[in-house]
Amino acid sequence: xxxxxxxxxxxxxxxxxxxxxxxxxxxxxxxxxxxxxxxxxxxxxxxxxxxxxxxxxxxxxxxxxxxxxxxxxxxxxxxxxxxxxxxxxxxxxxxxxxxxxxxxxxxxxxxxxxxxxxxxxxxxxxxxxxxxxxxxxxxxxxxxxxxxxxxxxxxxxxxxxxxxxxxxxxxxxxxxxxxxxxxxxxxxxxxxxxxxxxxxxxxxxxxxxxxxxxxxxxxxxxxxxxxxxxxxxxxxxxxxxxxxxxxxxxxxxxxxxxxxxxxxxxxxxxxxxxxxxxxxxxxxxxxxxxxxxxxxxxxxxxxxxxxxxxxxxxxxxxxxxx
Numbered sequence: 001x002x003x004x005x006x007x008x009x010x011x012x013x014x015x016x017x018x019x020x021x022x023x024x025x026x027x028x029x030x031x032x033x034x035x036x037x038x039x040x041x042x043x044x045x046x047x048x049x050x051x052x053x054x055x056x057x058x059x060x061x062x063x064x065x066x067x068x069x070x071x072x073x074x075x076x077x078x079x080x081x082x083x084x085x086x087x088x089x090x091x092x093x094x095x096x097x098x099x100x101x102x103x104x105x106x107x108x109x110x111x112x113x114x115x116x117x118x119x120x121x122x123x124x125x126x127x128x129x130x131x132x133x134x135x136x137x138x139x140x141x142x143x144x145x146x147x148x149x150x151x152x153x154x155x156x157x158x159x160x161x162x163x164x165x166x167x168x169x170x171x172x173x174x175x176x177x178x179x180x181x182x183x184x185x186x187x188x189x190x191x192x193x194x195x196x197x198x199x200x201x202x203x204x205x206x207x208x209x210x211x212x213x214x215x216x217x218x219x220x221x222x223x224x225x226x227x228x229x230x231x232x233x234x235x236x237x238x239x240x241x242x243x244x245x246x247x248x249x250x251x252x253x254x255x256x257x258x259x260x261x262x263x264x265x266x267x268x269x270x271x272x273x274x275x276x277x278x279x280x281x282x283x284x285x286x287x288x289x290x291x292x293x294x295x296x297x298x299x300x301x302x303x304x305x306x307x308x309x310x311x312x313x314x315x316x317x318x319x320x321x322x
């Protein structure tokens with residue numbers, strides 16, 4: 001069992017300029033990482049673009065792309081969040097069966113450095129496994145998942161983002177839920193900020209047995225869609241069975257058809273806000289890019305080697321703020 005420390009690991013330096021001084025620009029030696037997927041008008045993934053096809057701006061200032069990889073070899077860390085609250089109990093076995101197939105394919109097709117950690121959430125948030133490449137361990141723990149009342153969706157996003165922040169390479173959060181939230185200590189914006197601080201791409205799978213607007217948690221769907229769009233992911237609304245399996249397959253396809261880019265910020269206008277607005281575009285207007293919309297403060301230098309989180313070990317509950 002381990003305890004969550006409720007503090008940000010990223011130190012941000014803010015500079016306030018007197019009104020009479022001219023605009024100041026920031027020169028940063030730290031590499032900012034950007035993961036992007038590109039699709040054509042038919043929704044098909046496009047994986048053959050070059051560095052010259054992309055443009056990136058930071059707070060409106062055009063940046064030079066210093067690092068570019070197509071179908072990147074960067075290690076992948078996936079946090080799989082499963083809603084085990086009372087509202088999902090009857091569907092849980094179907095969801096975990098699909099999740100098991102997803103993890104098996106993900107690890108079989110991926111790199112040896114790829115890792116997955118499973119979290120469950122009801123009125124609390126519990127890490128079921130450390131980050132591991134061991135499918136047998138993941139599958140065994142997955143099949144033993146159970147839950148109770150309450151739904152701490154935003155707490156699960158916030159706390160698992162903190163675990164992902166400690167890791168190197170690409171970081172992804174896959175959420176299986178009906179979109180409900182009843183017992184979280186953190187709100188939507190705090191959860192999104194934690195994900196953006198950790199450079200996490202969010203893929204919500206909102207499994208809703210109710211197809212009409214009446215009775216559906218539209219607010220929960222909208223909140224998850226908002227977070228997915230801001231981090232460069234996308235939201236799926238599958239039913240159980242084949243549609244859920246296909247959603248998992250689509251996530252794997254996107255993860256295997258990603259562009260990894262990096263730039264050293266130059267001439268970026270300083271603002272009082274810690275958030276840097278990123279804009280990633282392609283020069284071909286018929287193509288659409290999905291990428292995160294910004295980052296907080298300075299970026300990591302990205303020089304380390306991938307490894308397991310220092311808080312790996314036995315499953316344990318993550319402590320929420322009081």
